[in-house]
Structures are given as structure tokens and as C-alpha cells.
Amino acid sequence: MGDEVRIVEVGPRDGLQNEKTPITVEARIAFIEALIAAGFPTIEIGSFVSPKAIPQMANSDHVLQAVDHHADREFHVLVPNERGYDAAVTAGAQVIAVFASASEGFSRANINCTIAESIERFKPVLTRAKADGIKVRGYVSCVLGCPYDGEVKPAAVASVAKQLWDQGCYEVSLGDTIGVGTPARARQLLRAVAGEVPMANLGMHFHDTYGQALANIYAGLEEGARVIDSAAGGLGGCPYAPGATGNVATEDVVYMLEGMGIKTGIDMTKLLAATNTVSELIGRPPVSRVASALNAKAKAARTA
Numbered sequence: 192m193g194d195e196v197r198i199v200e201v202g203p204r205d206g207l208q209n210e211k212t213p214i215t216v217e218a219r220i221a222f223i224e225a226l227i228a229a230g231f232p233t234i235e236i237g238s239f240v241s242p243k244a245i246p247q248m249a250n251s252d253h254v255l256q257a258v259d260h261h262a263d264r265e266f267h268v269l270v271p272n273e274r275g276y277d278a279a280v281t282a283g284a285q286v287i288a289v290f291a292s293a294s295e296g297f298s299r300a301n302i303n304c305t306i307a308e309s310i311e312r313f314k315p316v317l318t319r320a321k322a323d324g325i326k327v328r329g330y331v332s333c334v335l336g337c338p339y340d341g342e343v344k345p346a347a348v349a350s351v352a353k354q355l356w357d358q359g360c361y362e363v364s365l366g367d368t369i370g371v372g373t374p375a376r377a378r379q380l381l382r383a384v385a386g387e388v389p390m391a392n393l394g395m396h397f398h399d400t401y402g403q404a405l406a407n408i409y410a411g412l413e414e415g416a417r418v419i420d421s422a423a424g425g426l427g428g429c430p431y432a433p434g435a436t437g438n439v440a441t442e443d444v445v446y447m448l449e450g451m452g453i454k455t456g457i458d459m460t461k462l463l464a465a466t467n468t469v470s471e472l473i474g475r476p477p478v479s480r481v482a483s484a485l486n487a488k489a490k491a492a493r494t495a
């Protein structure tokens with residue numbers, strides 16, 4: 192499968208945005224610093240959205256400004272509209288992510304507009320970003336199912352992905368927001384979308400609600416996809432997708448990739464330390480199987 196895989200660590204955004212126990216800006220910064228120390232080149236660190244909608248991501252400007260001096264790393268922030276763009280750029284953002292949905296029900300619930308309206312909303316953002324030399328990543332949510340509309344057809348995903356790509360997104364990340372996908376469907380989806388956006392520019396953003404994310408990623412790797420979004424400890428979920436749990440856990444992805452001979456550059460011990468610290472703050476153990484196994488092993492060694 193080659194060895195060119197890029198992990199986008201989304202724990203500080205997608206993970207923490209849905210955790211009920213609030214954690215301080217200082218703790219968010221410390222979490223990101225720990226992830227930087229573990230070796231992540233790309234980290235999604237916050238959102239410039241309404242703090243009434245997502246209070247966990249308030250003050251993302253302070254977070255970005257605190258970590259921005261790591262010039263060798265790429266920090267991503269979510270931007271829903273021009274207002275968010277202004278705030279992100281003022282805070283120093285160099286990479287932003289816009290987010291659309293493949294289903295109307297989720298688009299309405301998440302960003303209060305239709306899919307077509309969201310694409311219109313992103314146009315001035317993308318135009319300005321191009322002029323300002325800012326990279327834009329595009330997300331498509333509900334690519335394998337929607338909590339409101341049910342089934343989502345690959346052609347619907349391909350259509351939204353194409354519009355984001357045509358507008359200038361450098362990469363389109365495909366979100367299985369509610370984690371309902373299975374490997375054959377993930378494979379079929381990637382093939383369909385790769386007809387519109389090059390496979391090399393597609394991200395796999397799979398939530399693990401039904402425990403299928405790692406299998407789906409493996410199927411995607413076999414198809415040639417090489418970008419994986421994951422969250423340390425399997426943190427989080429989506430506030431507008433009731434019952435959805437977190438992203439695939441980064442520890443599990445790293446363990447699988449390294450086991451396949453694909454070098455990730457991630458220091459597992461440091462990643463585990465970052466996960467354990469944030470897990471203590473939010474008051475629940477990591478859902479990552481690898482993190483649980485390594486923690487149990489370390490505990491057994493201490494008591495031996």
C-alpha cells in the first residue's frame with residue numbers, strides 16, 4: 192500500500208467540541224502542545240463558529256495564537272462563513288476548513304441552511320482565501336448516512352465534494368458523521384467521489400459509532416486513499432448528530448499503520464500521555480482500544 196499516509200489529528204476540535212465537561216483554554220493549549228510533542232504535523236485546533244452553538248470552541252483565537260509559533264506544523268480551524276473567516280485570519284490562521292453536508296437534514300441542523308446555500312456562503316470565503324494565500328480544506332458530512340434523512344447516495348456526496356474542489360479546496364474530507372458505514376460502502380463511496388476529486392486529495396473522516404471506522408479506513412487505503420482524520424483517545428462526537436460518538440481513535444490508527452509497515456512519525460508513548468491527560472480532565476477513560484491496552488499493560492507492569 193506504500194508508505195505515504197497523512198494523519199490529520201482532529202481531537203482538539205472534533206473531539207472536544209462535543210465533550211460535556213468544559214475544559215479551559217489553557218488545557219486545550221496544553222493538549223495541542225502534547226500532540227505537537229508526539230509528532231503530529233497537522234492538527235485541527237478549533238472553530239470560528241457561534242459560541243452559543245458550540246461553547247466548547249469559544250476562544251479558539253487564543254488557542255491558535257498560543258500554538259502558532261510552531262512554524263513547522265499546520266493548524267486547521269473550522270470556518271462557517273465570512274464572519275468566521277475574518278476572525279480566523281485576524282487570529283493568524285493559515286489553513287481553514289469549510290464544512291458542508293451531503294444531506295439536507297444535517298445541513299439545516301448543523302449550519303442552519305440548505306446545501307446550496309452553504310456552497311454560496313463559502314464562495315466569498317474561498318475567493319478571499321485564495322487572494323490571502325490561505326489554504327482551504329472542505330468537509331462533506333453524512334457521507335454514509337444522515338441522522339435526519341437516512342440513506343445518503345454516493346452521487347450526492349460526489350456532487351458536493353466536486354463543488355468544494357472546483358471552488359478551490361485543496362482537499363475534501365469525507366465525514367461519516369454518525370459512523371454507520373461499513374467497508375464495502377466506504378470503498379464504493381471513495382470510488383464514486385474519486386471520479387470528481389482525485390483520490391490523493393480525499394480525506395477519510397470516519398466516526399466510530401458502530402465500531403467500523405478502522406475497517407473502513409483499511410478498505411479506503413486499499414482503494415488508494417491516503418489521508419486519515421482521527422482523534423486522540425477517540426474523543427468526541429457531533430453536537431448535531433444525536434448518539435454519534437467520536438472519531439476513530441488516533442492510537443488505533445497509528446497502531447494499525449505501524450503494524451502494516453507504514454511509518455507515521457508519531458511517538459505512541461507521548462500520544463498516550465496526551466490522551467490520558469485530556470481524558471482525566473473530561474472525566475472518562477479513552478475509548479481507544481490501543482490506549483486501553485497500553486494503559487492496562489503499564490498498570491500491570493507497575494504492580495508487578
Ligand code: HMG
Binds near residue numbers: 240242275301368
Ligand atoms: P445562523 O443562525 O444561520 O446565522 O448560524 P446567523 O448569522 O443568524 O447567526 C446566529 C448567531 O451566531 C448570531 O449571534 C451571530 O452573531 C452568530 P446572536 O445574534 O444569536 O447572538 N455568528 C457567529 N458567531 C461567531 N462566529 C461566527 C458566527 N456566525 C454567526 N462565525 C452558523 C449559522 C453556522 C454560524 C451557526 O449555525 C453555527 O455556528 N453552527 C455551528 C456549526 C458547528 O460548528 N458544527 C460542528 C462542526 S461540523 C462537524 O462536526 C462535522 C465534521 O466533523 C465532519 C463530520 O464528522 O461529518 C466537520
Ligand code: MG
Binds near residue numbers: 366
Ligand atoms: Mg467529525
